[in-house]
Amino acid sequence: MPWAYALCVYALSCSMWRENVFPMNVGIKDVARVAAVSPATVSRVLAGRTVDPVMRDRVLEAVRETGYRPNLAARRLRSRHTKTIGLIVADIRNPFFTAVSRTVEAIAYDHGLRVIFCNTDEDAAKEAMYMQLMQEERVTGVILAPTREGADRIAHLESDFPIVLIDRAAPNASCDSVVLDNEAMAARLVVHLHRLGHRRIAGLFGTDTVTGRERCDGYERAMAECGIPGEVVPVPHEREQAQRVIAALLGDVARRPSALVVSNSVMLQSVLRVADTLGLEIPRDLALTSFDNEPWMEFVAGGLSVIEQPVEEIGRTAVTMLLDRLDHADCVTRRVVLAGRFIARGSGGRGAEA
Amino acid sequence: MPWAYALCVYALSCSMWRENVFPMNVGIKDVARVAAVSPATVSRVLAGRTVDPVMRDRVLEAVRETGYRPNLAARRLRSRHTKTIGLIVADIRNPFFTAVSRTVEAIAYDHGLRVIFCNTDEDAAKEAMYMQLMQEERVTGVILAPTREGADRIAHLESDFPIVLIDRAAPNASCDSVVLDNEAMAARLVVHLHRLGHRRIAGLFGTDTVTGRERCDGYERAMAECGIPGEVVPVPHEREQAQRVIAALLGDVARRPSALVVSNSVMLQSVLRVADTLGLEIPRDLALTSFDNEPWMEFVAGGLSVIEQPVEEIGRTAVTMLLDRLDHADCVTRRVVLAGRFIARGSGGRGAEA
DNA sequence: AAAACATCAGAGAACGTTTTCCCTATTTTT
DNA sequence: AAAAATAGGGAAAACGTTCTCTGATGTTTT
Numbered sequence: 024m025p026w027a028y029a030l031c032v033y034a035l036s037c038s039m040w041r042e043n044v045f046p047m048n049v050g051i052k053d054v055a056r057v058a059a060v061s062p063a064t065v066s067r068v069l070a071g072r073t074v075d076p077v078m079r080d081r082v083l084e085a086v087r088e089t090g091y092r093p094n095l096a097a098r099r100l101r102s103r104h105t106k107t108i109g110l111i112v113a114d115i116r117n118p119f120f121t122a123v124s125r126t127v128e129a130i131a132y133d134h135g136l137r138v139i140f141c142n143t144d145e146d147a148a149k150e151a152m153y154m155q156l157m158q159e160e161r162v163t164g165v166i167l168a169p170t171r172e173g174a175d176r177i178a179h180l181e182s183d184f185p186i187v188l189i190d191r192a193a194p195n196a197s198c199d200s201v202v203l204d205n206e207a208m209a210a211r212l213v214v215h216l217h218r219l220g221h222r223r224i225a226g227l228f229g230t231d232t233v234t235g236r237e238r239c240d241g242y243e244r245a246m247a248e249c250g251i252p253g254e255v256v257p258v259p260h261e262r263e264q265a266q267r268v269i270a271a272l273l274g275d276v277a278r279r280p281s282a283l284v285v286s287n288s289v290m291l292q293s294v295l296r297v298a299d300t301l302g303l304e305i306p307r308d309l310a311l312t313s314f315d316n317e318p319w320m321e322f323v324a325g326g327l328s329v330i331e332q333p334v335e336e337i338g339r340t341a342v343t344m345l346l347d348r349l350d351h352a353d354c355v356t357r358r359v360v361l362a363g364r365f366i367a368r369g370s371g372g373r374g375a376e377a
Numbered sequence: 378m379p380w381a382y383a384l385c386v387y388a389l390s391c392s393m394w395r396e397n398v399f400p401m402n403v404g405i406k407d408v409a410r411v412a413a414v415s416p417a418t419v420s421r422v423l424a425g426r427t428v429d430p431v432m433r434d435r436v437l438e439a440v441r442e443t444g445y446r447p448n449l450a451a452r453r454l455r456s457r458h459t460k461t462i463g464l465i466v467a468d469i470r471n472p473f474f475t476a477v478s479r480t481v482e483a484i485a486y487d488h489g490l491r492v493i494f495c496n497t498d499e500d501a502a503k504e505a506m507y508m509q510l511m512q513e514e515r516v517t518g519v520i521l522a523p524t525r526e527g528a529d530r531i532a533h534l535e536s537d538f539p540i541v542l543i544d545r546a547a548p549n550a551s552c553d554s555v556v557l558d559n560e561a562m563a564a565r566l567v568v569h570l571h572r573l574g575h576r577r578i579a580g581l582f583g584t585d586t587v588t589g590r591e592r593c594d595g596y597e598r599a600m601a602e603c604g605i606p607g608e609v610v611p612v613p614h615e616r617e618q619a620q621r622v623i624a625a626l627l628g629d630v631a632r633r634p635s636a637l638v639v640s641n642s643v644m645l646q647s648v649l650r651v652a653d654t655l656g657l658e659i660p661r662d663l664a665l666t667s668f669d670n671e672p673w674m675e676f677v678a679g680g681l682s683v684i685e686q687p688v689e690e691i692g693r694t695a696v697t698m699l700l701d702r703l704d705h706a707d708c709v710t711r712r713v714v715l716a717g718r719f720i721a722r723g724s725g726g727r728g729a730e731a
Numbered sequence: 732a733a734a735a736c737a738t739c740a741g742a743g744a745a746c747g748t749t750t751t752c753c754c755t756a757t758t759t760t761t
Numbered sequence: 762a763a764a765a766a767t768a769g770g771g772a773a774a775a776c777g778t779t780c781t782c783t784g785a786t787g788t789t790t791t
Contacts, residue, residue, distance in 0.1 A: 050746095050747055050748085051747065051749095052747080062748080062749095066748070066749060066750085067749095094746090094747050094748070096746090096747080096748090097746070097747035097748040097749090098748055098749075100747085101747080101749045101750075102748075103749090
């Protein structure tokens with residue numbers, strides 16, 4: 024009784040008898056028989072190759088009549104191209120990734136490619152498992168937002184298919200990649216806060232990603248250039264732990280900075296939660312800036328000042344690069360660095376930027 | 378030059394020569410040769426069937442040595458079970474669906490099932506295309522959040538695989554389904570607002586989904602029971618259009634209600650946007666209640682009062698039902714109705730609920 | 732000790748396509 | 762008008778597995 028937790032379970036329409044209108048499995052041979060042609064001809068018609076029009080029509084009619092649907096497994100086995108790409112993201116709850124995924128999917132389908140979508144939850148083991156799956160699926164290529172371990176592993180790995188890294192890629196990565204200019208964008212946030220008069224600016228960055236690393240570098244560089252000491256706070260991915268770390272930072276009045284640079288929107292939500300429980304008002308008690316832009320950010324904390332990533336462009340570029348790589352396998356690896364857009368709203372506090 | 382828009386493109390590591398350490402395509406036969414056994418035996422070892430231990434070890438060693446990876450296309454073709462389920466959602470940007478997807482994926486993988494993830498963007502044509510794809514993939518089953526047209530179509534359709542409807546299902550649907558008790562939950566929101574003293578409560582519901590329909594019914598019933606006239610506002614899915622409709626409602630001071638019941642979180646964001654541009658403060662000028670709970674909702678409009686859906690339970694139940702249906706194909710169809718949880722925060726305005 | 736039975740490895744068919752090869756019919760060239 | 766070239770359809774192989782069937786090797790029963 025697996026539905027014990029259900030509010031109620033209705034049972035309906037008793038006899039769903041399977042009267043099979045069509046023979047259970049219609050194959051290309053059945054179509055061929057009905058159309059009185061050879062299987063090869065049916066295949067040719069379906070592939071859109073030149074076939075005598077009268078035969079073609081006979082085949083098409085037979086397809087309609089029999090309700091034939093090609094078997095993709097068989098097709099892929101024989102033709103040896105799967106027309107499938109893998110998309111492996113690190114956190115499906117992060118709207119940045121869902122936005123990129125949506126674009127990737129749409130563009131891939133425009134190119135007649137199916138996409139296998141996977142979510143690793145920042146878990147290197149799951150990631151490895153999925154990469155193996157990609158191999159077993161004999162995918163055409165993979166678009167991957169790797170964990171840090173994953174990024175390392177890929178550097179040493181010679182895979183059977185091209186890989187395009189998104190969002191996270193070491194500068195010396197051995198495959199194509201499309202990333203944000205994380206350093207510059209993190210620096211932009213620091214400069215923004217500095218101009219607003221903040222001098223105690225802490226940086227919260229993920230411990231497990233090269234993206235976090237890069238943003239941290241940009242933060243540190245900018246802080247140095249501003250001539251103020253920085254405090255880098257490594258924040259784990261898991262929500263509970265993240266909130267503990269943040270609470271430790273903000274709960275101690277002596278330690279508490281006046282402003283924060285936060286590495287992404289899920290981390291930002293942990294910050295908001297902690298600030299709320301501590302009774303901190305934003306931006307009065309704590310100024311906030313972050314990466315990623317989402318609709319609700321307009322309405323929180325007087326409008327959050329953030330770096331917006333060009334999500335469509337990231338997705339589009341990734342697919343384009345992958346496709347291009349298929350044609351030019353031995354070409355040099357490329358690294359595309361995209362600029363983000365800084366959106367100034369109210370969460371920086373302390374008067375307006377010049 | 379498809380990267381004209383790039384901030385910069387680095388070209389790296391020139392000669393990625395493909396020195397194939399292993400023969401390009403290692404098959405089960407190659408493994409068999411190396412292990413000096415028959416292909417059948419290799420297959421048996423890989424399937425975990427009883428094989429002489431010494432042979433088994435030889436095979437395992439040969440697998441390691443050759444770097445063999447099974448070809449899933451071939452396996453699926455021959456064995457005639459794909460161990461794959463389809464998951465078709467209507468809007469990947471809606472966090473409700475991403476949350477459900479995450480659960481479905483995790484549970485499916487626990488059961489050794491792969492999932493093909495698809496996003497229809499509320500487009501019936503895309504949905505139909507994906508359903509056809511599922512057929513061509515010969516999936517084991519499908520979990521589907523249908524558009525309204527899709528729900529209608531499925532009622533007449535006799536598909537080759539079981540389908541479990543989630544989130545949206547007509548009460549008379551011809552397949553298994555797991556849904557929220559939309560009527561009761563919508564009524565709950567109305568009652569909440571009524572108790573707070575609101576008398577002019579409008580309901581905003583999607584035009585294209587049976588979920589919207591059901592929530593609307595609950596809203597109307599509850600309004601009638603409270604003895605106050607309701608105003609139902611159909612809101613299209615597309616963002617621009619949605620905002621126009623909402624602006625028309627809230628912009629006209631005479632027409633403007635004092636409180637709103639909103640059907641989901643993406644619609645809610647449109648409401649927030651419009652309220653913001655109109656300079657309406659929440660809950661002072663407009664009380665707000667909605668479906669779906671997300672972390673940021675704590676921090677907007679004094680805390681949004683919402684109906685939280687049991688997302689994990691929905692995903693888990695859907696997979697369980699699908700699996701169960703495979704064992705009991707001719708069983709009656711089941712409809713699981715889950716209760717949501719009402720979370721009262723501040724956005725209802727006008728004093729506290731009794 | 733012989734007969735019946737169980738166990739398990741190998742040979743080869745099968746899964747549903749695409750593709751190669753060959754052959755015929757037609758068109759083009761000389 | 763004959764020869765060469767081209768086009769397009771059919772037969773059969775091939776893709777990499779799993780599965781059925783058969784036979785051999787032990788193991789138990791009488």
